[in-house]
Every structure is written in structure tokens, then in C-alpha cells.
Amino acid sequence: MLSKKTQYAFHALVHLAENVDKGPILISEIAQEKNISIKFLENILLELKNAGILGSKKGKGGGYYLMRPPKEIALAKIIRLLDGPIALLPCVSLNYYERCENCRDEAVCGLNEVMGRVRDSALKILENKTLKDILTRNS
Amino acid sequence: MLSKKTQYAFHALVHLAENVDKGPILISEIAQEKNISIKFLENILLELKNAGILGSKKGKGGGYYLMRPPKEIALAKIIRLLDGPIALLPCVSLNYYERCENCRDEAVCGLNEVMGRVRDSALKILENKTLKDILTRNS
DNA sequence: TTATTAGTCTATCTTTTTTATAGGTTTTAT
DNA sequence: ATAAAACCTATAAAAAAGATAGACTAATAA
Numbered sequence: 001m002l003s004k005k006t007q008y009a010f011h012a013l014v015h016l017a018e019n020v021d022k023g024p025i026l027i028s029e030i031a032q033e034k035n036i037s038i039k040f041l042e043n044i045l046l047e048l049k050n051a052g053i054l055g056s057k058k059g060k061g062g063g064y065y066l067m068r069p070p071k072e073i074a075l076a077k078i079i080r081l082l083d084g085p086i087a088l089l090p091c092v093s094l095n096y097y098e099r100c101e102n103c104r105d106e107a108v109c110g111l112n113e114v115m116g117r118v119r120d121s122a123l124k125i126l127e128n129k130t131l132k133d134i135l136t137r138n139s
Numbered sequence: 140m141l142s143k144k145t146q147y148a149f150h151a152l153v154h155l156a157e158n159v160d161k162g163p164i165l166i167s168e169i170a171q172e173k174n175i176s177i178k179f180l181e182n183i184l185l186e187l188k189n190a191g192i193l194g195s196k197k198g199k200g201g202g203y204y205l206m207r208p209p210k211e212i213a214l215a216k217i218i219r220l221l222d223g224p225i226a227l228l229p230c231v232s233l234n235y236y237e238r239c240e241n242c243r244d245e246a247v248c249g250l251n252e253v254m255g256r257v258r259d260s261a262l263k264i265l266e267n268k269t270l271k272d273i274l275t276r277n278s
Numbered sequence: 279t280t281a282t283t284a285g286t287c288t289a290t291c292t293t294t295t296t297t298a299t300a301g302g303t304t305t306t307a308t
Numbered sequence: 309a310t311a312a313a314a315c316c317t318a319t320a321a322a323a324a325a326g327a328t329a330g331a332c333t334a335a336t337a338a
Contacts, residue, residue, distance in 0.1 A: 001223075001224055001226070001229065002227045002229060002300095003295090003296065003297085004296075004297065005296080006313080007228065007241065007320080008241070010250050011241045011242065014249075014250065022311095023231075023331075026313075026314095027313080027314075028313090034241045034242075035240055036241065037243050037297085037298060037299080039298065039299055039300075040149075040297065040298055040299080040314085043298090043316095045314090046246070046314080046315070046316080048322080049314095049315095056313090056314060057303055057305090057306080057307040057313085058304070058312085058313055058314045058316090059304095059306030059307055059308095059311090059312060059313055059314080060306065060307045060308070060311070060312045060313070061306080061307065061308095061312085061313090062305085062306075062307090062312075063314080064312060064314085068267055077252065079310050082158045084140075085140055088141045089140065089141060089146065090140065095171065095300080101173055101174055102146065102150045102173045102175065102184060103150065108275065110153075110272060110273030110274055110275055111149055111150075111153065113273075114214065114264065114265075114268050114272060116275055117264055117289055118261050118262070118264050118265065119166075121260040121261060121263070121264060122257050122260060122261060124260070125253065125256055125257050125260060126253075126257065129253050133249060133253060134249030134250045134252075135184075135249055136247065136249055139147060140325090142325065142326085143325075143327095144325080144326080154323050161296090163284095164284075165284075165285095166284080167284090172323065176301080176326085176327060176328080178327065178328050178329075179326065179327055181285080181286085182287095182327090182329030185285080185286065185287080188285090188286095195284090195285060196284085196334095196335080196336060197283085197284055197285045197286085197333075197334045197335050197336090198284060198285080198337095199282070199283050199284075199335070199336045199337070200283090200284090200335085200336070201283075201284050201285065201290085201335070201336090202284075202285085203285085208323090225290055253304090260314080
């Protein structure tokens with residue numbers, strides 16, 4: 001399961017995408033709209049900003065905004081940033097690979113193979129679906 | 140990612156499946172073979188037994204064994220038992236559903252829809268692949 | 279029938295991760 | 309200047325994961 005952090009991030013990003021034309025959006029507005037602790041959300045948005053996904057403006061009239069159009073922000077990127085690996089096992093992770101401690105040879109491990117396929121099927125969706133795709137259904 | 144518990148379970152089950160014809164297998168043998176803490180593994184095998192996946196025999200000549208042939212034990216079942224939901228979000232989980240606290244209407248939520256598809260693509264593999272499929276590659 | 283073997287059960291403990299909060303600092307518009 | 313709003317760092321609280329301990333029960337063999 002995705003962490004709350006990542007879940008909140010998605011909801012916040014959706015809100016930002018839905019209000020792309022309204023200039024910077026307040027953390028407090030997002031927090032209220034999406035029912036998220038404002039202080040927790042603050043940290044999350046900051047992390048997204050440091051990763052180059054969001055931009056911000058301080059002071060009056062400030063807030064957060066997307067650095068790119070929604071259709072260029074893939075869901076996989078957000079998950080990897082905040083949650084880490086998408087794969088079910090370290091030994092099949094593309095971005096967070098770790099050697100398997102429990103099997104002799106990954107190249108012959110059937111579990112490794114199946115989990116690799118699960119990873120691929122998830123990535124096929126998560127790398128191609130973007131913020132734009134989760135704005136409203138049937139679009 | 141799957142927990143260590145589930146990862147260990149898979150490796151242990153593979154070992155049991157590979158030695159199906161040798162009668163009950165000792166916890167200690169599996170622990171040594173797969174490099175797992177024996178006491179931790181003990182708990183895991185017990186849980187698998189209580190779920191009807193394994194059987195056991197006490198005393199000399201005792202140990203654990205599969206209750207069904209490897210090809211009848213789906214990977215999804217093991218994951219759900221030890222790790223819980225396979226879905227990435229509570230609101231798209233078939234077995235551990237929870238209402239989304241952050242969106243107005245799941246029926247119209249695009250995130251819900253995409254994550255539902257990720258779940259389906261993972262389940263398509265995990266419900267159909269069995270212990271038998273992870274014994275050796277290319278079989 | 280006793281000793282040994284091996285799983286059963288339950289409790290606890292430690293560590294890590296997750297979730298959340300607190301409070302001061304900096305920047306910017308007015 | 310002042311008020312608004314993000315920035316930053318630290319910490320705390322709670323939950324989950326990972327691991328261990330030890331007494332108990334059942335089965336087997338001598």
C-alpha cells in the first residue's frame with residue numbers, strides 16, 4: 001500500500017492541477033479541501049518542490065504551483081519519490097535494487113521472475129498515466 | 140514492498156514444494172537453507188498452518204508439509220494472508236477495502252480508477268501464478 | 279515409561295518507519 | 309513596517325516490522 005504521504009501528495013497534486021489557471025494555491029486551501037493535516041502537508045509539498053515537481057512563491061499572494069503541465073507528471077515518479085520502490089521485492093526493483101539474501105541465484109529464481117512481471121505490469125500503467133489522467137474519469 | 144515475513148514465507152514454501160516427496164521438513168532445515176532466523180520462521184510457518192496452507196507433525200520425524208499440491212497454492216493468497224492488501228490504495232482493495240477520506244466521490248475519482256487498474260494487472264498474475272510456477276524458471 | 283525431538287503458543291522486546299506537530303526563519307506584497 | 313505565506317529543522321508519538329525467549333504439548337523411540 002502507498003503511504004499516507006504519497007496518497008496526500010496525489011490528492012494535493014490533483015487539486016493543483018485542477019486550479020492550474022488560478023496562480024499559486026495556498027497550502028491551507030489544499031489541506032482544507034482534501035482533509036489533510038496542514039503541517040504534514042507542508043512537509044510533503046516542500047519535498048515535491050525540492051524534487052522540482054512543484055514551484056512556490058512566498059509572502060502574500062504566494063502558494064504552490066505545478067512546474068510542468070499535468071500531462072507531463074507521471075504517477076510513477078511521485079510514488080518513487082515519496083514511497084520508494086514500486087516493485088514488490090528489492091531484487092526486482094529498477095530504482096532501489098538490493099540483492100536477494102535468501103536465494104542462491106536470482107537469475108534462476110522463479111519468484112524473482114514472477115515479481116518482475118508484476119512490476120512491469122504496474123509500471124506499464126504508472127509510468128504512462130499522468131496527473132492529467134487522474135483529474136476526472138472518462139477523459 | 141512485501142514484508143520480510145512474506146518474503147520468508149515464499150522462500151520457505153518453495154523449499155517445501157521442492158521437497159514434497161521427502162515427508163515433513165524441519166523448520167531448522169528451512170531456516171538454515173534459506174538463511175532465515177529460526178524463531179521468526181517458526182511464527183510464520185505456524186501462521187501458514189493455521190490458515191490451512193501447511194500441515195505439521197510433532198516429535199521425531201516431524202516437520203512441516205504442504206496441505207495441497209504446489210500448483211494449487213496461488214501467490215496472491217500468501218500475500219493477502221501475511222501482508223494484507225495487494226492494492227496500492229485502501230479504496231481499491233477487494234479484500235481490505237476502506238473508504239477514501241480525501242476525495243468526494245470514489246466513483247468519479249481518477250486516482251481510484253487508475254489504481255484499480257494497477258490492482259487488476261497485479262492480480263491477474265498473482266492469482267494465477269502458483270507455488271509451482273516459482274519453483275524453477277522456464278517451466 | 280522415560281527421554282528426546284520437534285512443533286505450539288504467547289509474550290515481550292527492539293528497531294524502524296510512519297504520521298504528525300511545534301516553532302522559529304525568511305521572503306514578498308502592500 | 310507589517311502581515312502573509314512558504315521554509316526549515318527538530319522532535320515526538322504511534323504503529324508496524326522484525327526478532328527473540330521460554331515454557332508447553334505431542335509424538336516417537338529406546
